[in-house]
Amino acid sequence: MPRCLAALSLLVLTACATSHTEKVSFEEAFAARPESLEPPPSLTKVPVRRKPKAAAAPGKDLPTASISPELQAALASFVNRAREYRRTVQRGSAMPDDQVENWGDVTGALDDFLDRPAAKTSSLDIVRARVTLEAELEEDARTYGDIPAELAESVMGRVGQLSARMSEVRRLMVQTVREVPRFTWPLFPVYVTSDFGEREHPIKGELRDHLGVDLSAKRGQAILSAAPGVVLRAGWNGSHGYQVEVQHASRIYTRYSHLSRVLVEPGEILERGDVLGLAGDTGMATGVHLHFELWKDGQPMNPLDELGQPTEAVVVGESPAQPPKKHQGRRPSGRRP
Incomplete structure (x- = not known):
């Protein structure tokens, strides 16, 4: 039982750490100061909740990406076998060896999938794989009284790798956009x-x-x-x-x-x-x-x-002592960020 609780804890922690990822069911997924200054210790990152977005929407992949039929087949086989094993055991029983082997097969297929270059990886495959791993691990935690801790850690490690791969794909998708976007000021009013x-x-x-x-x-x-x-x-x-x-x-x-x-x-x-x-x-x-x-x-x-010039010249509720100074000198050249 302690191992089961440990696996559930890993799952909950991972869900918290990945709150920006849109949740999709399995069925939906398969449906069509000087530079040396150190950061002040009191100023730490504060998490913020925002409406999840599908950053790399299925169907909007890189031109070089393609769906992996091998991964799709491996995920479908894994789910069918996992559901069959759960039907044949009493709730609270230890995870059968067949299901441990089933997990080993699907993680091996994921490792082969992750060997693909990011430019050839389909975001739909990433979503399907992650949804499958998280959903099936949660179902196993509800069914079995004992999940090997090393198995749970291995699965959540693959979830982390899938998250990293999605970030790589997102960056590549942005880098392929050629048109200049429309910019707006990052705060308002602008002074x-x-x-x-x-x-x-x-x-x-x-x-x-x-x-x-x-x-x-x-x-x-x-x-x-x-x-x-x-x-x-x-x-x-x-x-x-x-x-x-x-x-x-x-x-x-x-x-x-x-x-x-x-x-x-x-x-x-x-x-x-x-x-x-x-x-x-x-x-x-x-x-x-x-x-x-x-x-x-x-x-x-x-x-x-x-x-363009800001429409507002003064911050609301404040009156600057002096108007903004203009130092429109030569354009900096040859500088790198």
């Missing part, structure tokens, strides 16, 4: 406190290229994704503090720096306007604000050129 271009660094006092724009923000204000995309990086990045980087199309991405909280994970798919973090002053910053960058083809772009 530009420091423009794009050459400026005097507010802390070091040196002339430096400012690779984005600084936007006034209140501490804890929601920061939004400027366009649909996939999260490439989310976490601490030296003088940028807590930072999120989102890729929107082939060689087009945005960066959001000095956040107080990060609310997304690498590989997560975002729609325009989804909250990705909260405004703060982490890293090398003189006050609470958002540093926002837009990169195309390896070069920083002026967000004002792409998004």
Whole structure:
């Protein structure tokens, strides 16, 4: 019985850790500061619940991807045998050796499937495999009084590998998009406190290229994704503090720096306007604000050129002491993120 509880605990923990994945039934799935600064210990990632999205919807795979008939056959055979074994035992009995062998067969088929390159992997296969593993392990936990702990750990390890593979496929899908997306400002109202271009660094006092724009923000204000995309990086990045980087199309991405909280994970798919973090002053910053960058083809772009002048000039409820300074100098060149 303790082993059964351990397996159920593993299942529950995994479900919590993967709350961004849309749940699908088995039947539905088979139906058609300086750079060396360390992150402040008090500022940790806070999970956020948002409506799950099918990031890599079945039927919208990469051109190089294809359904694996071998995996489909292995999953169907595994489910049929598992259900038959459960019908022949009394609830609370130990898992029969035949079912242990059945699990070994399906995990072996999954290992062969995961040997495929990500570019040739169908997202529908990933969804089917993950739904099958989670559903059948849960049914076994309800039926049998004892599940080998090593078996449960092995199955949940494959679930983690399938999650990682889905993230790889998502990134590849975004990288194949060629059209330039429509961008919107990542917060509102918009008040530009420091423009794009050459400026005097507010802390070091040196002339430096400012690779984005600084936007006034209140501490804890929601920061939004400027366009649909996939999260490439989310976490601490030296003088940028807590930072999120989102890729929107082939060689087009945005960066959001000095956040107080990060609310997304690498590989997560975002729609325009989804909250990705909260405004703060982490890293090398003189006050609470958002540093926002837009990169195309390896070069920083002026967000004002792409998004247009903001319709609002002053933050609601506040009256800036001075109008925004304009430092529209030369465009930074040859810089890499």
